[in-house]
Amino acid sequence: GLTSLPRPNSARFAGVRPAEVGEAMQQLEHPNIRATPLDPAQFTVLLPVYAGDRPEWFLAALTSATARQTLRPAEVVIVRDGPVGPELQTALDEAPGQTGGVPVRVIPLARNTGLPGALNAGLEACRTEAVARQDADDLSLPNRFERLIPHLADHDLVGSAVQEFTTGADGSPVPGMVRSTPRTASGIREGAALASPFHHPSVAYRRSAVLRAGGYPRLPSMEDYALWAAMLGTGAVAENLPEVLVLYRVDAGSYARRGGWRLLRSEVAMQRRLRGLGLTTPLQEARNLLVRGGYRLVPERTRRAAYRAWQRTRARHPRSNG
Numbered sequence: 001g002l003t004s005l006p007r008p009n010s011a012r013f014a015g016v017r018p019a020e021v022g023e024a025m026q027q028l029e030h031p032n033i034r035a036t037p038l039d040p041a042q043f044t045v046l047l048p049v050y051a052g053d054r055p056e057w058f059l060a061a062l063t064s065a066t067a068r069q070t071l072r073p074a075e076v077v078i079v080r081d082g083p084v085g086p087e088l089q090t091a092l093d094e095a096p097g098q099t100g101g102v103p104v105r106v107i108p109l110a111r112n113t114g115l116p117g118a119l120n121a122g123l124e125a126c127r128t129e130a131v132a133r134q135d136a137d138d139l140s141l142p143n144r145f146e147r148l149i150p151h152l153a154d155h156d157l158v159g160s161a162v163q164e165f166t167t168g169a170d171g172s173p174v175p176g177m178v179r180s181t182p183r184t185a186s187g188i189r190e191g192a193a194l195a196s197p198f199h200h201p202s203v204a205y206r207r208s209a210v211l212r213a214g215g216y217p218r219l220p221s222m223e224d225y226a227l228w229a230a231m232l233g234t235g236a237v238a239e240n241l242p243e244v245l246v247l248y249r250v251d252a253g254s255y256a257r258r259g260g261w262r263l264l265r266s267e268v269a270m271q272r273r274l275r276g277l278g279l280t281t282p283l284q285e286a287r288n289l290l291v292r293g294g295y296r297l298v299p300e301r302t303r304r305a306a307y308r309a310w311q312r313t314r315a316r317h318p319r320s321n322g
Contacts, residue, residue, distance in 0.1 A: 038206065040149050043130035045073045048118040050081040053136040055091035057249070059098055064139040065132075067100030071146040073132065075103040079122040082112030116216035116223040123207060123215060132204040139165070139173065139247040147245060148204045156209035156236035157228070159198040160245040173247055181240040188238050193280045194288065196225035197238075202246045209236050219273075222266045226273055233277035267293050 045065050049058055066072060076099060080092060096104045107125050109118065123131065130152050132145060144160075151158040164176035179199060182191035191197040210216075213230035216223045232238065271288050274280040280288065 038129045038152055040130070040153060042074045042128045043132055043145070043149050043152075043204070044126045044128045045076045045132050045134050046079070046119065046122045046126060047076060047134040047136060048079040048081055048115060048122060049084065049088065049092070049136045050112060050118070051084045051088065053084075053088060055087045057137040058088065059091050059094070061134060061136050061138055061140075062095055063098050063100075064141075065134040065144075066102040067098065068142050069140065069145050070143050071149060072100065072102055073145065074128055075105060076134075077122050077125050078104060078106045079118040079125075080106055080108045081114070081118040082109055114218070114220075116218050119223075120215045123210060126207055129207050130204060131207050131210075133201060135201045137249045138162075138201045139249075141245050141247065144245040145204070147241060147243070151239060151241070152204060152206060154237070155239050157198070157203060157205045157231055157238040158241065159203040159239075160241040160243060162199045162202050162246040162248040163244045164250045165247045166250055175247070176250065178244055179248065180242075183240045183242055185238060188240065189232055189279065192229055192232060193274065193284050195292075196222075196228060198224070198228050198240065199246070199248065200224040201248060205231075209234075212236075219269055220266045221263055222270050226270060229270075229274055229277055229279055232279065264293055 047062065047065070062076065062078075066076060076095075078092065078095060084092070092106055095106070105125065107121055109121060113121070130149055132148065134140060148158050148160065159181060161178055161180050163178045165173040166176065168174045181199060181202075182188045182197045188197040209231055210227065213227060213234050213236070215227070217226045217230070219226045228238075268289065271280070271285050271292075274288075275282070275285045
């Protein structure tokens with residue numbers, strides 16, 4: 001062994017079919033992928049609800065992710081994050097009849113733990129390797145899972161662009177601005193240095209890859225960004241699809257929730273995480289604290305204008321999205 005050189009890959013894989021060589025090489029380059037077998041026809045929709053969710057929006061979100069999908073999930077895991085009011089509880093009781101036959105399991109938590117705690121509890125309950133996120137106030141387009149889930153065969157994390165919407169006077173969705181995302185692995189890693197490279201309501205992921213990264217951390221309003229960073233830090237292979245697959249609800253409080261001292265504290269902690277994972281340099285960390293930290297403290301009107309201007313810039317320059 002000390003006197004001979006290692007055999008080249010061509011010799012090591014001699015007599016093996018080309019498809020098998022490609023799969024073996026992919027495993028060498030990305031050991032996370034396929035560490036746990038994945039059946040693309042078997043996936044779980046993970047949907048948390050809490051007392052502040054509106055029953056009619058919850059049922060519309062549930063139906064959009066099940067009965068109206070061209071590729072339906074094997075089951076839905078709904079995490080009830082603490083006690084809820086009678087109207088929302090009635091909606092939860094009606095949930096199994098709204099899915100077109102997709103089984104529903106409700107995981108009731110005795111107290112409200114917040115989104116990270118609810119999602120981690122839901123992940124523990126999921127029985128499939130592939131898991132798709134669904135929020136209780138957003139809408140999945142009918143082909144969302146048909147487009148997303150097959151990509152988990154060779155990725156750990158897949159998302160898409162989303163489109164904002166509000167509810168019209170007649171109750172129908174009124175479409176708004178499209179929010180784009182970095183697309184390729186390199187674009188996602190570069191984009192993660194400045195902002196979350198995924199829209200949380202759009203993603204599907206391998207459960208094993210999320211657990212390998214430690215699950216959702218308790219970082220208020222940035223638990224998803226922190227998880228994506230941790231997954232990238234553990235070698236997860238990620239991708240964003242360019243098309244819109246989710247309608248993202250925007251209400252009057254959407255931009256108010258992006259600011260304040262609580263968010264600033266999360267921002268500082270997030271920047272430390274990025275630096276610790278090697279996703280940012282000291283100069284980038286300082287830039288982010290100045291730009292993103294300042295964004296948390298400006299008036300809501302200014303914050304809304306700045307964010308929307310940034311999103312429009314991303315949409316006009318797709319090359320910057322990787």
